[in-house]
Amino acid sequence: MDSVIGCTTGPVAPFSSRVAKKAGSVSPPDLESLRSPRDFRRVLNEGKRYRSGGLVVVASSEHPGPARYGLVVSKSSGNAVTRNRIKRRLRHCIRSLQLNPGHDYVIIASQQVADVPHTRLQGWLERAMRELADV
Numbered sequence: 001m002d003s004v005i006g007c008t009t010g011p012v013a014p015f016s017s018r019v020a021k022k023a024g025s026v027s028p029p030d031l032e033s034l035r036s037p038r039d040f041r042r043v044l045n046e047g048k049r050y051r052s053g054g055l056v057v058v059a060s061s062e063h064p065g066p067a068r069y070g071l072v073v074s075k076s077s078g079n080a081v082t083r084n085r086i087k088r089r090l091r092h093c094i095r096s097l098q099l100n101p102g103h104d105y106v107i108i109a110s111q112q113v114a115d116v117p118h119t120r121l122q123g124w125l126e127r128a129m130r131e132l133a134d135v
Contacts, residue, residue, distance in 0.1 A: 031094070034070030034104060043070070043104045050131045053124035054112030059132040060104045067099035072108040086113045093122050097129055105132075 034040055047060035071090055073083045086109050099105065113121060 031099065032066055032068045034068050034106065039068070039104065040070055040072075040106060043106045047104070047106065048132060050128045052128040052131075053120065054110040054116060055124050055128060056108040057125070057128035057132060058106040058108070061100070061102055063104060064102055066101055067103050067105070069094060069099065069105040069107060072106060073113075077109065077111045078114060082111075082114050089113060089118070089121060090125075093118075093125050096122070097125060099129070100133065 034043070042062065043058055043060040046062065047058040049056060049058050051057075071087050073086045075083070077083055077086060090107055090109060090113065094107075107125075116124075
């Protein structure tokens with residue numbers, strides 16, 4: 001018994017990892033994350049800092065385009081589960097903020113962020129963003 005299964009290939013759309021990532025992402029379309037160590041260093045070296053509660057927010061306005069943010073959570077904040085929880089909580093709060101286009105933000109979190117109530121964390125971020133609005 002000869003059986004032949006015919007496979008045909010259809011037109012293939014060009015693959016873009018960025019499009020694929022954004023399609024399944026929960027982050028707002030007008031925000032991007034800082035990815036390169038060079039961008040982190042530039043913001044940390046040249047940006048304006050503001051401490052609010054358990055957060056330090058550093059802002060810089062050196063690039064055109066949408067607002068970008070990066071998160072820094074050190075190992076002293078806890079184990080991997082705790083650090084990831086801190087990052088998830090911060091991403092959730094950032095979604096509700098209006099960040100200025102053309103600005104880069106680095107948010108440095110301490111251990112306090114893991115256990116503080118959501119409303120207080122949101123208040124810390126909002127206060128820092130108000131102070132850094134004129135950067």
